[in-house]
Amino acid sequence: MAATEAVEPIEVAPERAQLQRVLTLGANDSIRALLMRAGAQLSDAAAAAEMIPPVQEGTSVSVILGRPNGTARTIQRIELKGGLGETIVLTRGGGGFQLHKSQVAVDTSPVRIRGRVGDGLYWTLRAAGASPQAAAQYLGALATEIDVGGDVRPNDRFDLILANRTSGEERQEGTLLYAGLDRVEGTDLQLVRWTANGRSQWINAADVDQPVAQSSGLGWPVPGRITSYFGYRVHPIFRFRRFHSGVDFGARWGSPIVAAADGQVVGAGWAGGYGRQVRIAHGGGVQTSYSHMNQIVASAGSFVRQGQLIGYVGSSGFSTGPHLHYEVIRAGVKVNPLGVRFASTPVVDHRFADAVKSRLNQLMQVGAKRG
Secondary structure (H helix, E strand, O other): OOOOOOOOOOOOOOOOOOOEEEEEEEOOOHHHHHHEEEHHHHHHHHHHHOOOOOOOOEEEEEEEEEEEOEEEEEEEEEEEEOOOOOEEEEEEEEOOEEEEEEEEEOOOEEEEEEEEEEOOOHHHHHOOOHHHHHHHHHHHHHOOOOOOOOOOOOEEEEEEEEEEEOOOOOOEEEEEEEEEEEEEOOOOOEEEEEOOOOEEEEEEHOOOOOEEEEEEEEOOOOOEEEEEOOOEEEEEOOOOOOEEEEEEEEEEOOOOOEOOOEEEEOOOOOOOOOEEEEEEEHHHHHHHHEEEEEEEEOOOOOOOOOOOOEEEOOOOOOOHHHHHHHHEEOOOOEHHHOOOOOOOOOOHHHHHHHHHHHHHHHHOOOEEEEO
C-alpha cells in the first residue's frame, strides 16, 4: 500500500547485527562460492570451505552472518547435511572456526515391494512405491529371462527387494537385490543379484540346481571366416612347421566374441602366449577356449549361455594381427572344433547353487510393502 501522512522518514537505517540465509549447492558449485554469494567475506568463506567435507549437489546450507566488515560479513555459523543422518555444524570460536558432526542411526534394512501386475507393469510398480530407477532395474532383470512385453500377464504378481538406507525421514534407495515374478502362465522367476569378481549378474534361483542346458552342437564364436584350420602348419611367428591346436577366425579388432555353447567360465585372464583368454566348461569333460582377446567381458565362476558376449577380438599374446584362436578340449586333449558335438551332460555346481539358495532365503525374510 502507498505511504500515508503517518510515515516519517529516518536519516539512517540501523545495521542488522545478524543475517540468516539458506542457499542450495548447485551443479559444479563449491562451498566457497556459495558462502560468498551469501555475503560472507572471502577469508571466512575460504577457511570454512577447507573444513567442510565434500557434500552432494542440491544440499541445503544455512548460514548466519555477523556484522559487516566492509562490504562483506563475517561467518558466525554454518549448518548443512553431510551423509545420510549426518549434520555438520561450523561455528566461530575464539581461535577460529570449530567443526561439529552429529550422526543419527541409519537403518540399512532392505525394502520389499509386492503386488499384482494389473494393466501395466511399469506404472503398477510406480504406484506401489518403486522409483523410476527401481522399476527400470526390475524390468531389466526380468528381461534376462523372459519377454517383458509379451510374457507378463495382468494376474501375475511382482516381488522386488531393494537395498535401502533410512535415517529419520531421509531415505537413500539402493540397487535392486531381488526380482521375483509369480506367473499364472509359465515358470516363476526368482532372480537374485549375484556379484563375483567385481561383476554383477542375475541368477534365477528357481532353477539354479538344475543341470545347465547343453546344445547339440557348437555355435560360431565370432563373425568371420576361418583363416587357419586345426592341424600342422607353418607358424606365422616362429616360421617352422608346428601343430595348430585350434581354429583361427579372421575378424576385425573389437568384434564381439560369444560363447559357443552353454557352460561355466572356469578361466578369464592372461594366459601367456595365448594373451587374454576365456575358458568355458560345458560338462562331459569338454571345454572351449577363446584367445588373443582385446578385452574380456566374462568373469570366472559365472554361467554363460550359447551366444552370450564374453569378450572382444584383439591381438594379445603371440599374435600377428587381430583374430580369435578357438580351441576345444575333450578329456584334456585338444580336438578339432569343427567335429565336436555335445552330449546332454548334467552340469551342476552344488556349492554355487547352495550359496544362491542361501542368499535367496535371506532375502525372503525381508518384510513386505504391499502395492
